[in-house]
Amino acid sequence: MNRIVISVIGRDCPGVVYAITSALAKEKCNVEQLSQTILKGQFASIVIISAPEGVTDEQIQRVVSLSLESRSMDLTVSARYFETATFDSGEETEPFVVTVNGSDQAEIIAMFSGIFAEQQVNIENLKALRSNDDCVLVFEVALPMSINRNAFRQMLQAKARNVGLSISIQHENIFEAIHRVPIV
Amino acid sequence: MLTEREVLSTLNMLRNEHLDVRTVTLGISLFDCVSHDFDVFSYKVRAKIAKYAAHLVETCNEVGARYGIPVVNKRISISPMAVVGAGFNRDQMVRACQMLDEAAKDAGVDFLGGFGALVEKGMTPGDIALIEALPEALATTDRICSSINVASSKAGINMDAVALMGRQILKVADATSDRDGIGCAKLVVFANIPQDVPFMAGAYLGIGEPDVVINVGVSGPGVVKKAIDRAKETHSQLTLSDVAEVIKSTAYKVTRVGELIGKEVADRMNLPFGVADLSLAPTPAVGDSVGEIFQSVGLSSIGAPGSTAVLAMLNDAVKKGGVFASSHVGGLSGAFIPVSEDSSIEAAANCGALTMEKLEAMTSVCSVGLDMIAIPGDTPASTISGLIADEMAIGMINTKTTAVRVIPVPGKGVGDTAVFGGLLGKAKIIPIHTGDASAFISLGGRIPAPIHSLKN
Structure with a gap:
């Protein structure tokens, strides 16, 4: 087969x-x-x-x-x-959601995905929405446990601030908790 | 995989609607610190608070950052001081309060509650010592809150305690006259006080509670107000059934946030999670007001005819949403209407749209009572006691919590403004009924428990 x-x-x-x-x-x-x-x-x-x-x-x-x-x-x-050998760093990760929004500009996805690539953070799902001149990017990423959360957050916030965008970095569970009835 | 609506609506609640966790309160039992020797007691209390609270603020900040949801206040509640310090005299109670203030400052929490007594059926020497210590204790400390329970549906109303508290409230105001009587903002008189309230000034850790426990107060009213406003924009024919549903769904969401964060703080500190308190607690910030909800459902302001009905619906819908969201609900769990702490309620009281009588009527359906109301400094003690007696009667008969936190502002009268600052806000002094209750209050004794207290 x-x-x-x-x-x-x-x-x-x-x-x-x-x-x-x-x-x-x-x-x-x-x-x-x-x-x-x-x-x-x-x-x-x-x-x-x-x-x-x-x-x-x-x-x-x-x-x-x-x-x-x-x-x-x-x-x-x-x-x-089909290649069975898929990407797996072997390291335990946590699901985080990084949301970036503000006025649309070229290379915005490249800017943030570049940081993720550099830090070995895999993007598991990405949505980019645009309305008028505004854009929203929703990255669902697997954040390796070895990455310092505060340093990672500060790096992303500094990058967003430099280009006039808002950013939030949140553990995925908060979205599940707010919007979904728990599966038992 | 999350939907974009889930992500965007959460972000909107967070950035524009004051979604947060209002308080994580660490309850610490002091029963194992009891000693006849004040210094031994003091040493043990400081050591226990330091041991458990050392990482409270840091842990709350870490968990808050992880989910992107701020934990606004970190607090401590303790066993009722009049019980654990039953053998102390008035001066020792003052020292105990000062020692707790230092412990709270060391832990970095903004308030510590539990410098209180439970006297609904009678007062012990320890209770009397604590109540007598209140003026000096609250004037010489910054972060200590006191609650005195003077009535319950099971025991009736202790009118001797009610009379005493009327006098003590005036003395506390006098002792803090340089700050508009701010000591009274940290002193509440209760009927049916719950044992696990995380909110101040009523927080304390009851006798049947665990040794150390984490309780949580969920987010404020801004989220509910904005959800109603959004529903008005999207529904062409919005009815009160729809509004109740919106409040219920929103209460579910804010409670889930509180529960998630509270449980994670408890897990990280290796402590049990107690309860989520569903109360909508306003702050003086615009957009974080219970009063604004009344305007969103069509009243000119809180205090207009219909206000009691709106508050009843709000309080009930909050409970219905919250109960499903949390495995353990407790505390006060309703809507607060603290006048000085809520910009919209304060404005309504300011212009005469909200009177003392209407506030009292609303307390029959809300979760606390006459809260953060500035009254003239020359109000007689018997009038304050009369107000307390009325409020306690509402609580006793309706088997609910009620409370009185009024501030007689020294040297100021109706129309003057009292400024407390920070979360306590500011308020214009409102008129209260000038009828004389002195002969009634001087009768003393107890108002017997109501017939429905006999349930066995």
Whole structure:
């Protein structure tokens, strides 16, 4: 059994998921995990499948592309073998949410993601929202236990202050506590 | 994965609506410090407070920073001093109060509560010594709060204590006459005082409480007011059912914040978590006022007809939301209406829209009572005792907590302003009824417990 990861990106319309998954079903592939999102009418999906022996990543890319094209759907497909070795520093982390907001400016995401990269803080989810000239960035990050919280907070605050932005750095639990009924 | 609404609404509550944890209060039992020798007692108390409170402020700040939610006040409550120091005389009680003030300053807390007595059925020599010590004790200390429980639904009202407290309140005001009688801002007379209040000036650690415990007071009224305002913008036909629902949901959120932070502080200090007190406690800051909530639901100001109904709904909805959010709710858990500490209530009292009589009516449905009200300095002791007796009767009959914290401002009369500063705020002196209660108060004795105290 092969595991293959497929990404599909392009203009959204009804039937996209059917076009992808029906092509996979014909090849006797099983969807193990799937995530999709839509941003301003653009569809993006990442699918991890298990495929029968002998089925190649190129073959999967071809059949899914053909399935979309036959329905006149304008999306790009790419597939590659799934690599089991994923990023794992081996260090224990805590989930923190870093929110940056203020007037929009170029390189704002690069500025903060640069600090995260330097500190070996992995971004696990990122949303960037813009309304008029204002922007809000919500980084959900895994903060290694070895990083000094106060120093990290001060570094980010200093950076935000220098470019006239507001920033907050909070443990994720506070959002769960406020907005969600606890799962028991 | 969080939704953007969850993140943005939390940030909004934090940055624009005063979302915080109003107080983390470390309760410390002093029963194991008792000694007939004042110096031994004093040494043990200082050592115990220092041991447990040494990291309180630092831990609260660390946990607050972790969640991005400030813990505004860090406080200590202790066992009632009149009980643990039952053998001390008046002068020793004054020294005990000064010793506690030093301990509070060393710990870096803003207030320490529990320099009090429980006298609803009668007074011991220790109780009398403490009450007699109040004027000097409160005048020579900065951070000590005192509460005297003079009534309960089980025991009735101790009218001898009520008469005594009327006189003592005037003496405390006189002893702090250079600061507009500020000593009285740190002295409350209670009916049915809860054993686990984290809020001042009523905080103390009751007899049935753990040795050391963390209690928490949740965020203030600003968050509730803004939530109602937002609901008004988004609903075309907002009814009071909707308003009650908004208050309830908001109370849930602020209580969850309080509980999360309180429990983490308790865990880090290796102490048990006691209760979350759901009370909405205002500060003089604009946007952090219980009074503004009345305006948000359509009254010209607090004090207008309808105010008691609004307060009843507010108090009830806060409890309903908070109870689901916390595993242990306690303390006062309602809405406070302290006049000088709330800019909108103070403004209403200032212009005559809110009178003493309306305040008294509202205390039948709120969580405390006549709170932080500046009254003329020449008010007779019997009039103050009469006010206390009325308020205690409301508490006793309705099986709820009520309290009186009035400040007779020395040398000042109706229309003058008393300034207490900081969280205690300022207030214009309001008129009180001039009818004479002296003969009634001088009768003394006890008002018997009500029939519904017999529940067994």
